[in-house]
Amino acid sequence: MQKYKFILILICSVILPTELLFGQADSTEKQTVTMELYEASDITDMTGFGNCQWLYPLDEPNETLLEQPEYKSDKLYYYAAKYGDAEDNIHTIVIDEIRGTGTGYNTVYIDLDNDNRIDPNNEKYSFQLGTTRKTIPIRIKLTVTAGGKKIPYYFSFSAFPYTDEKNPGNKIHANARNSSIFVGTAVFGNRQYKIAIADLNSNGLFNDVEKGIFRGDRFFVDLDGDGKFKHSSRTSKPEEGFPYSKYTHIEGKWYSVQATPDGTTIQIVPAQPQFGTVITQKNVETVDLYSDIPITNPALLRGLRRSHHRNL
Numbered sequence: 001m002q003k004y005k006f007i008l009i010l011i012c013s014v015i016l017p018t019e020l021l022f023g024q025a026d027s028t029e030k031q032t033v034t035m036e037l038y039e040a041s042d043i044t045d046m047t048g049f050g051n052c053q054w055l056y057p058l059d060e061p062n063e064t065l066l067e068q069p070e071y072k073s074d075k076l077y078y079y080a081a082k083y084g085d086a087e088d089n090i091h092t093i094v095i096d097e098i099r100g101t102g103t104g105y106n107t108v109y110i111d112l113d114n115d116n117r118i119d120p121n122n123e124k125y126s127f128q129l130g131t132t133r134k135t136i137p138i139r140i141k142l143t144v145t146a147g148g149k150k151i152p153y154y155f156s157f158s159a160f161p162y163t164d165e166k167n168p169g170n171k172i173h174a175n176a177r178n179s180s181i182f183v184g185t186a187v188f189g190n191r192q193y194k195i196a197i198a199d200l201n202s203n204g205l206f207n208d209v210e211k212g213i214f215r216g217d218r219f220f221v222d223l224d225g226d227g228k229f230k231h232s233s234r235t236s237k238p239e240e241g242f243p244y245s246k247y248t249h250i251e252g253k254w255y256s257v258q259a260t261p262d263g264t265t266i267q268i269v270p271a272q273p274q275f276g277t278v279i280t281q282k283n284v285e286t287v288d289l290y291s292d293i294p295i296t297n298p299a300l301l302r303g304l305r306r307s308h309h310r311n312l
């Protein structure tokens with residue numbers, strides 16, 4: 001399989017520039033959609049799971065903190081959660097044992113506003129230590145700077161003892177899982193749909209091209225109007241999650257969907273991407289193409305491959 005993929009990538013690079021087709025024009029005008037942060041507690045129900053930041057335990061903060069609370073534990077764990085694209089994009093996190101050393105980690109401080117001061121009252125949460133089998137996340141709202149704007153941003157924090165060959169000593173590791181989507185409405189064809197943009201790679205930016213599963217962000221359209229965004233091919237419903245990419249294929253037409261880094265504005269413009277043809281051997285079932293100039297759509301590629309086979 002690996003061999004086929006390698007061969008295919010070589011073939012694609014030769015063939016794509018030579019066989020060009022053009023998509024059909026769409027009469028829809030350019031739309032600029034203002035997006036709002038979705039406030040409900042659990043977005044995985046709407047969007048499915050994304051990736052998370054794995055937060056490695058540190059003995060000291062990896063940035064200078066101007067103010068810290070009076071901790072109760074002699075053994076603190078610090079973490080550096082990175083969100084947004086400001087020069088300082090580290091929101092320092094610390095876990096503490098509020099009843100004293102050895103009584104168990106139950107309090108987390110986080111520099112919500114990234115002013116490098118940890119407020120002992122307003123940046124403090126109770127949490128329950130999990131295990132590698134079962135984490136007990138708490139949802140926390142940060143202020144993240146992205147593309148020069150400050151945005152509200154939810155993430156889910158969980159912490160648990162962890163050890164492996166590279167991380168000996170059973171220290172407390174933590175995860176910061178994306179829990180933010182921005183939602184709005186847009187028109188495709190003659191109908192209005194609920195749309196969303198999700199930071200599925202958990203970096204506080206909403207315009208990362210998806211170069212593989214969870215390696216980027218995702219755009220959603222609630223095509224069936226049920227309020228959720230189905231993204232699993234196991235259901236018979238239409239695919240409602242689209243890799244954030246240069247072009248997006250929605251309801252049979254191509255669009256350029258471009259989000260601002262902060263996710264608060266999405267511009268949707270009818271597009272006419274250039275198409276190429278991928279030639280494969282008949283026994284190749286699927287083709288994955290990745291590029292820094294992404295126009296891939298698996299359904300389209302499968303269609304192209306089948307149509308090409310008919311011509312062989």
Ligand SMILES: [Ca+2]
Nearest residue numbers: 088090091114
């Ligand atoms: Ca910082």
Ligand SMILES: [Ca+2]
Nearest residue numbers: 111113115117
């Ligand atoms: Ca602060």
Ligand SMILES: [Ca+2]
Nearest residue numbers: 199203205208
């Ligand atoms: Ca992102």
Ligand SMILES: [Ca+2]
Nearest residue numbers: 222224226228
């Ligand atoms: Ca839906």
